[in-house]
Amino acid sequence: MLYLLYLNVMTYPRYTSLVNDLPSTVPFVGPETQERERKLLFEARLGANENMFGPSPKALSALKKYSNEQWMYGDPTSFELRCALAEKHKISTENIVVGEGIDGLLGYLVRLLISEGDDVVTSDGAYPTFNYHVTGFGGNLHKVPYLADCEDIVSLIKKAHSVDAKLIYFANPDNPMGTHVPGDKIVEALKELPLGCLFILDEAYSEFAPTASLPNLEITDKRVVRLRTFSKAYGMAGARVGYAMAEENLINSFEKIRNHFGMNRLAQKAALEALSDNKWLLEMVQKVENGRQRIYKIAASNNLKSITSSTNFVAIDCGKDGFFAKKVLTELISLGIFVRMPFVSPQDRCIRVSVGKKRDLDRFEEALPAALKRASK
Amino acid sequence: MLYLLYLNVMTYPRYTSLVNDLPSTVPFVGPETQERERKLLFEARLGANENMFGPSPKALSALKKYSNEQWMYGDPTSFELRCALAEKHKISTENIVVGEGIDGLLGYLVRLLISEGDDVVTSDGAYPTFNYHVTGFGGNLHKVPYLADCEDIVSLIKKAHSVDAKLIYFANPDNPMGTHVPGDKIVEALKELPLGCLFILDEAYSEFAPTASLPNLEITDKRVVRLRTFSKAYGMAGARVGYAMAEENLINSFEKIRNHFGMNRLAQKAALEALSDNKWLLEMVQKVENGRQRIYKIAASNNLKSITSSTNFVAIDCGKDGFFAKKVLTELISLGIFVRMPFVSPQDRCIRVSVGKKRDLDRFEEALPAALKRASK
Secondary structure: OHHHHHHHHHHHOOOOOHHHOOOOOOOEEEEEEEHHHOOOHHHHEEOOOOOOOOHHHHHHHHHHOOOHHOOOOOOOOOHHHHHHHHHHOOOOHHHEEOOOOHHHHHHHHHHHHHOOEEEEEEEEEOOOHHHHHHOOOOEEEEEEEEEEEEOOOOHHHHHHHEEEOOOOEOOOOOOOOOOOOOHHHHHHOOOOOOOOEEEEEEOOHHHOOOHHHHOOOOOOOOOOEEEEEEEOOOHHHHHEEEEEEHHHHHHHHHHHOOOOOOOHHHHHHHHHHHOOOOHHHHHHHHHHHHHHHHHHHHHHHOOOOOOOOOOEEEEEEEOOOOOHHHHHHHHHHHHOOOOEOOOOOOOOHHEEEEEOHHHHHHHHHHHHHHHHHHHHO | HHHHHHHHHHHHHOOOOOHHHHOOOOOOOHHHHHHHHHHHOOOEOOOOOOOOOOOOHHHHHHHOOHHOOOOOOOOOOOHHHHHHHHHHHHHOOHHEEEEHHHHHHHHHHHHHHHOOOOOOEEEEOHHHHHHHHHHOOOEEEEEEEEOOEEOOOOHHHHHHHHHHHEEEEEEEEOOOOOOOOHHHHHHHHHHHOOOOOOOEEEEOOOHHHHHHHOOOOOOOOOOOEEEEOOOOOOOOOOEEEEEEEEHHHHHHHHHHHHOOOOOOHHHHHHHHHHHOHHHHHHHHHHHHHHHHHHHHHHHOOOEEEEEEOOOOOOEEOOOOOHHHHHHHHHHHHOEEEOOOOOOOOHHHHHHEEEEHHHHHHHHHHHHHHHHHHHHHH
């Protein structure tokens, strides 16, 4: 009897020892899951840094125009999209790989470089999905504290020296605080990058930031890979289109491991059209700037400070500790406002609110005083 | 100087030793790449086993209806779709994981089980993307020959015993030959499955096959994972929606490693609608059956035999060896007909032709005699 139990429990399937040791936690719980638990839809979806203004009408037209191509697999090379991206960034198609969002590309990057026991450096409280992938491939994460709500690039690089890191993760602008480091500071700091350490520059929010936030780096620079997405400024989070830009040998290495037929065909077409509509992009950036200003005001009228943002979200300092901010967040959620918050102290004194349409921010403005009052009880 | 060269070549980035050793070959070259090389579009796209009849009008309506949701990430749990699938298959949502096509799910499955040096069994000439993933995670592939153009389940299981395999891959119906093994034979053969060996049953084409091809297995059976897709009978290859069905602990293990936000939101919605249109599905199966009959006739009128197919494609025996079939294929491509062929002898005496619309098969019918004639020269 016990033997049969053993057979059933122990033999199917034989996971790798790494997988056996992995935690079952997931990086993010989606708002849909929270809605099912609440048995009520959210009134405002301001927690996932989505772009509520949505994609260019050209991208929406592409979805309709090409819906009759749904029966075909997407082009595994995303060639047309890579051509357009190459033109935009004045690089070659050989310097670009398109993937299933930055999340997917981060997974591939980690897989290319990290075996069990390899060392990786990131900021304490930075993007958890990157950490999820590093842990998932058995890497050791070394976390460097934020400095005045910014990712501390100098200390990240110092840490990389001390642990012989193969990878550094650095988001500019940063999520969840929304701050940025000027591009020339990045270039300067990279002079100290250890040999053999690849610097991942996640620029998911870069369209919302000042141009001076972009470091001037050659695409032939083997030390850096830059990540971009259509999920934020282009308003297409649901499409799952991201891309990596780097020296061509690194880009080519993705071919060894990626899911070649992983891209949705209509998403490829929509991204191509979105890219052609620079007017929409500029309008979007302006709308997001207006939304940030409105969130600053809402915070101020509740006697709360905001962290100045270079993204489509604002971290609002709730004025006390993480325990208090969590209570504010919980109350906001119970009032139908989906928001999130940083995971780690001292950033977790904040809640993180995405820019929404007027109606969404109206709801937030109504709910915040009540949430603060209830949390203070 | 040489030292600088060394730094540049050897230090960026530090790939894993596994990645360094991986080949740069990709599983499939897409038809778009071939079209760019030819500088000419194909007249008939009959090589990727896509379903040219396309998805249910309900699925197409969903694409339009929900296009304004493109700004939102998809539900990372694909909950609504899993509920509908659970109802269809009379299992629980806990027994289903949705992923980026069967290709994506195969990648996850291999990653869960295979470390460097682990052993895996498949048929010689079966789905190359599975082999790509096994190699990509460092597994050893053991290939068992086909038997009379069928995957030989008894020998696959015997081989798994002899090499202590952690995984067996078995497609039913099979690709590229289109044959199937009756479900009760599978159940019988599985009695001999070694302990600790997981049996992957890829049922991508199962909707086109006789019901008797489906083995009657309990979902609590820890030995088996079944894979299904919306790419074939549901006509949505471009959407990238597949799912795995298995005992819930195995399903749950995907949560440790998968790209949680990898699913396209509109694809989730379209798949849900497609699932609700059983009438369309049945029509599709009938249309594909008619198409198979037409391909058999085209082959016969050129004095060629066909392998009887349980899928949406037909392997046509070109009557000689792989060298000759390759010539026929090359001529067909030069005549604007995109087809593919098996990679391995003796299956490579065939070309593989997907069922198309009347117009597509007309083009194929016109081109085949010329291609055979040119190949015979």
